[in-house]
Structure formats: structure tokens, C-alpha cells
Amino acid sequence: MNDQNIITFLKLRNFIFQISNSNELLELTNNTMISLYCGFDLTADSLHIGHLLPLMVLKHFQMLGHKPIVLIGGATSLIGDPSFKSLERKLNTYNDISKWEKNISNQISLFLDFNIGFNSAKIVNNNSWFNKINILSFLRDIGKHFSVTQMINKDSVKNRINRIGQGMSFTEFSYSLLQAYDFFILNQKYQVCLQIGGSDQWGNISSGINLIRRINRNQVFGLTVPLLTQSNGVKFGKTEQGPIWLDPKKTSPYTFYQFWVNIDDKNVYPFLKWFTFFDYSKLMKMENEGCHVENICKDKIILAKEITNIVHGEKGLKSAVRITSCLFSNCLSEMTELDFEQLKQDGIPSVNLLGTEDLQTALIVSSLSYSKSQSRNMIISNAISINAKKISDVKYCFSNHDKIFGKYTLLQRGKKKYSLLCWK
Template identity: 45%
Template sequence: MHLLNELEWRGLINQVTDREGLEKLLAEETVSLYCGFDPTADSLHIGSLLPILTLRRFQLAGHRPIALVGGATGLIGDPSGKKSERTLNAKEVVVQWSEKIKEQLSRFLDFDAEGNPAMIANNYDWIGELDVISFLRDVGKHFGLNYMLAKESVQSRIETGISFTEFSYMILQSFDFLKLYQKENCKLQIGGSDQWGNITAGLELIRKTEEDAKAFGLTIPLVTKADGTKFGKTESGTIWLDKEKTSPYEFYQFWINTDDRDVMKYLKYFTFLTKEEIDELEKQLREAPEKRAAQKALAEEVTRLVHGEEALQQAVKISEALFSGSVSNLTADEICQGFKDVPSFEYDGEEVPLVELLVMSGVVSSKRQAREDLANGAIYVNGERVQEVNKVLTRNDRIEGQFTIIRRGKKKYHVIRYK
């Protein structure tokens, strides 16, 4: 299957300039292409995962991806898809974030590939040294005001207001495309569908400044969810690619909880499974949706891609332990991941009667209730049912000396943390 045909089958093409010309170019030569990632936080989130993996698909097909970190444009702020002005971040902060994002991008692309090694660039290298006169004379003169006002990213903000700073973002991104065209023979820019105006502005700048130039643009759909909620958001917040901000277990859980209506789309978007493998998962979804085979495959593939095999196995282990209630085999680190949002109580002491601890920690409201629950077999300590009313917890009831997991009933967990 030709690369563009595969991208189309996966639903990854929203718009493309000169489809036939791009198909011909991709068939004839190793094409350098780029996608930009602005450092607006200290980590990328899963909204950035689709363009990153699309760069990887191009590399696997023999082309040369360039991941552009927006060290300069990150100081300005892209108005695309935003209803109001972004908060400007300090230069030192953006520099730190740029380094972290550079490290994240390097996990997905092969920088040692023979013939088409990936590269990472930072647009601060050329925009940072640009003086205002050169910017206005050599770049700004190629952009008509009417042309810029007609772009969706600007038009959508006319009512609420847009500063000259964000208005100029389109010119800076266009300049990026031009510089990469000149320095790296980069002929294709990809990005989310909200970047179409910026991408086509870059193509126009290349056309006006480079003789006989031929470059292309391709946009990817913005990811949506069938239930109307925002992709990449949960009750606990954004799903990040940094394991310190979103643990591998939380990351795995996000994908395994995918709606049946979305799972096949996400398998095409976010995994490198073949058409045959995805067709088989679709058949299983149709015939036995309760087994959630498609969701498991999605969660495993994406977690492995982002966090590696070891983190995936850890996430699966935590999930199975929580499902079965057998938590005694979990490590302290795994408990931190799996019980992050579970009510907890800090205890500073040695031995403690279980009845007292149940009341102190808020598991039950009274000692009478605690005794009743114990007698009825409703209390579990580290996954083991306890019915002994006079049970005293000792250091032997602590996992790695740090935690005791108490469960009341089937699913109500509490974590006892020891100082």
C-alpha cells in the first residue's frame, strides 16, 4: 500500500495540497518533512502524539522526518484554535521546556537510520538572530494584510481580539518552513487541521522567494471522541507523555477505557498494527464486545510505544491486581501509581488495632460499624479478608514498610501511608 493510501485508510489525511504531485515526489525521492511542536508546557500531551507518530510513519516508509521544537514561536503563542490570548512565558522557562520536549520527541524517531536519519531542530536558531528590520523587509513584505485576515486562525479571533504578537505567528511559522526548505531541502510540512492556514502561508512564502520551488502541505484531523468530551482529558486532568505527570498505569487506563465507538479509529491512528490485525480486532469487537480485545490491544500498543515494555507490564500488573483485589504482590512504586487518586490516611506509629485504624482513616464511621464489617467479612487488608475483630496491625502488614491497603466491600479502597 502506498504511504498516502495507507494514511488515507487510517483516516490521517484531512487536507493535502496537490495530492498527485506529493504522491509522485514520495515515490521518486527520500523526502524531508517537518512538524512543529511549541513548548507551551514542560511535556507534550497525547494531543501531540498523532503528528509525532505520523512523522514516524513517514520515516518507516523511507523518508526523513524533522521534529521542530518552537523555541522562538513558543515565546509568541499560536492563535490557532484558541479563543483568547495565550499567557506569555519567560524565555528561561521556554528554554527548559524546549529541552524536555526535545528529549520526548527523540523516543519516537530513529536518529541513526541509514539513509534517512531523523533530526531535531529549534527555530530559535534562526528566528532568535533575526533583527526587526530584516524581519519586516525580507519576510513581512511577502504577506498581504488581506491574505492574513482571511485565514481561519485570525478570522476566528477578530471578534474577541488578537494582538500583533499572535497575529505575526503565521509569518514566523512560514519563515520556519522557508528556512528548513533552504537548509534541509524540506519539501513537506505536516500538522493538525488547525494549522492549515499557517502551512499554506509557508508554501506561499516559499513560492515567492525561491525560484521553481515546489513544496507541499498535509494536515491530520484533530482527534475527537464520540461522546463529545475532549480527547486527552480525564477527570484528573490532561494525559501527558511524561510519566512523572501521567503515570504509565494512568496512561494505560486512559486507553483501555476507550469507548467502543472510538476504539477502531484510535487503533488506526495510534498503532502500527497492520490492516489485517485491525480488521481481526474489529471482528472481535463486533462478536464479543464484552471481552474488550480491541481496547486491550490499543492500550498495550500505545503504552509500549510511549513508555516501553517494562512500564507496560507494570501497568498491566497493577490493573489486574486492582481488578482481582490481590494487591499484596504490588511494589511501593506500583501502589503509588495505582492508588494515586484513592483516599489515604497517614499514620505515625507502630502497632495499631485494626478497628481503631478503620475509624481514624475514615473507612468506617464508628467502632461498632468496624466490628460489624469485620465480622461480616467486608474488610480486606492487603487483599486478604480479615474477620478477627481484635486484629492488631504490625510492621508485617506494611508493603515495603510504606503502605497498607485496606478494602471495604468489593471496590472501596483506602491507603494507609506510614511516616
């Protein structure tokens, strides 16, 4: 048994937003290796960075000897959790959810070990019990333990139904019962005594705690982690460009890496506590030395490397670092064809071109310029580069020599504005 208590560890790194019966859970985890779970609904074919915190918490539990169970919401995904959502979720189909399950399970396996004995991680799908359930039995045996008054007064519900012209369907309203029943089943079947989730899950988690207390007569616990939010309050899972996905086909390793390199300075040290496995003493030393801008920039890169390596592995990290270095140093010779494919996917703006184009036209097509006269002025002022080489000829036309791997040309305006020309 590990001497370090998991609850103390999580508190030290500021993982805990809310926790039920903290002293009792602390005592339990001092003396027993517990089973815990976290649920993930299948709302897309990939997880995004908003899911990273609960995954890291599951990993820390496992590293300290506890058994993590991941619940895939094959059934609850058909409804969608309404917690703190301003509008009703789009209902997904059985076919979509079935296709997405494999992708999500593979991503979860990046964080958890499924072959280490007692505390090997386990993935279960709640469709395995909900597809056998009788609606009358569920309402009679489970529904009777829920007070509609209490459910309506939960913040996640109240905030929604008080919005003029919106309200909430019975379908969404029933979600809390379904998640509570998940906890109830896992407590019965796997002796799960702790559910973790984002801070928006507290109402659903407490419903499960109450249901288990009423029927199983067991004490169980709930723990929520903070939601990753930006300064404008929007979840970190969403950006102006959309979510930062864990799937490299949806968000390339390069773009994933760049996201962390470019986070707000104030988030660097909280994120290092959450998204790395560094010793706490090392983290404190880094934070104490982080009063200088150069140290903050260095530590951002360390953070980006650590979390990119966890999600995309050594190969993905090397590619992201290589692309970053080559663009920064204006030396493209080390970039591979796959590196350029990442840039085309989502790394920098790209345009497809047919046949021969002159430089002035390409600047307009790529939105680096708005007119021929502006293009000429930028070329004359030495502001334009092709594949990191300055071009001063206003009549310049592209040749095969400019097409890296026969199909890519990196067009650059100034130091930071790029466009990737993709030749067909």
C-alpha cells in the same frame, strides 16, 4: 525504495484530515524520498497524548524511507500559538523553555530513529534563526507577503476576534508569520517540502506554503491529522484530571495504560489503526470480529499494551500490567515497591497517615466513608478489605503487619473503590 506509498498508507488508516495538492504529493512520494517536518512548541515540560498522532505519522514516513525533521519551537514558544484558543496563552520564560527542550527531545526519540543513514530523524530549534533576525528586515522581506485581510479571515483568528470582550493581541496575531517563516527556512536549508500538524494548524501551514511559493518559487505541501477529541469535543490531551502526559513522572505508566483500557468502545478500532504498527489486514480482521463485547475488551487491552510499550518501554508496560492484574485478582504479593509508588503518584486516591489509626477513622480520612456509623455498617456488611483481605472487626486497628514495604496499605471498599494509605 519501499513499494508502498506513504500517502496511500496514511489514507488507508484515516490519518489524513486535510491535504494540499493530494495528487501531486502522491506522485512525488511515489518517485522521491522527501524531507518533512512537524513543529512542537514548548508549552510544558512534557508532551501529552494529544501529540501522539503527528509523532506516529512522522514514524510511518520514516519507516517508508522518508526523512522526518522535528522543529522545537524555542522561539515561537515564547509567544504561543493562538489557533482556536479561547484565551491568550500564558507567556513562558526563556529559562523554562530551555529546561523543557531536553525532556521533549527525549520523548520524541521514543518514536524516531536518529541513526539510520539518509532518513535519520533530525531535531532543530527555530531559536537558532529567530535570535539572529532583524525586525525591520523581517517586516520588509517577509511581512510584505502576508495580507492582513486574509489573515483575519482565517477561522483560527476569526473565531477569536469575534468573541465579545476577548480579541487577540498583535503578539499572537504574528504567530502565523513566524510558523510560515519556519517552513520557509526549512525548505531552504533542508529541502523540506511537507509540513504536518494537527487540524487546527491548517491556517498556519497554508501561510507557509504561500510564502515559499512567493519567495522560493517551490511547490510544497501541507498535511493535517485529526485532533484527538472526546465525545464532549474536548481534546484527548485534556481530561478532568488534567493531561495524560508522556513523562512517567507526570503520568505513571499504570495510569497511562488504564487510560487506553477505559476508552470509549467506538474508539478502539480507529485508535488501533493510529497507535499500532499492525498490518492493515490484521487490523481489518480485528475490526470485523469486534462486534462482540468480549472482543472489544480484548482489543482494548491489545491497544493499551502496544501504545504503553511505545511510550514507556517493556519495563513500564510490565509494571502497568502487573499492577492491573494484582488489583483485579486481589493478589498484591507480586507488586513491587515501585508499583506502589505509581499508585501513590496518580493511580488511585491516596492519603498520608501519621501513627496508629483505627479502620473506621481511616475509612473517613480516605473518603471511602462519611461517618463512623457508615464505616461500621460497611465493615459489618463485609464490604471492606485491607490488602485484599476482608475485615469484619469494627474495632480493627492497623498494625505493622498491614504496612507493605513498611509504608503502604491498600484499603478497598467493594470491588472498585480504593484508597492507598501511606504511612509516615
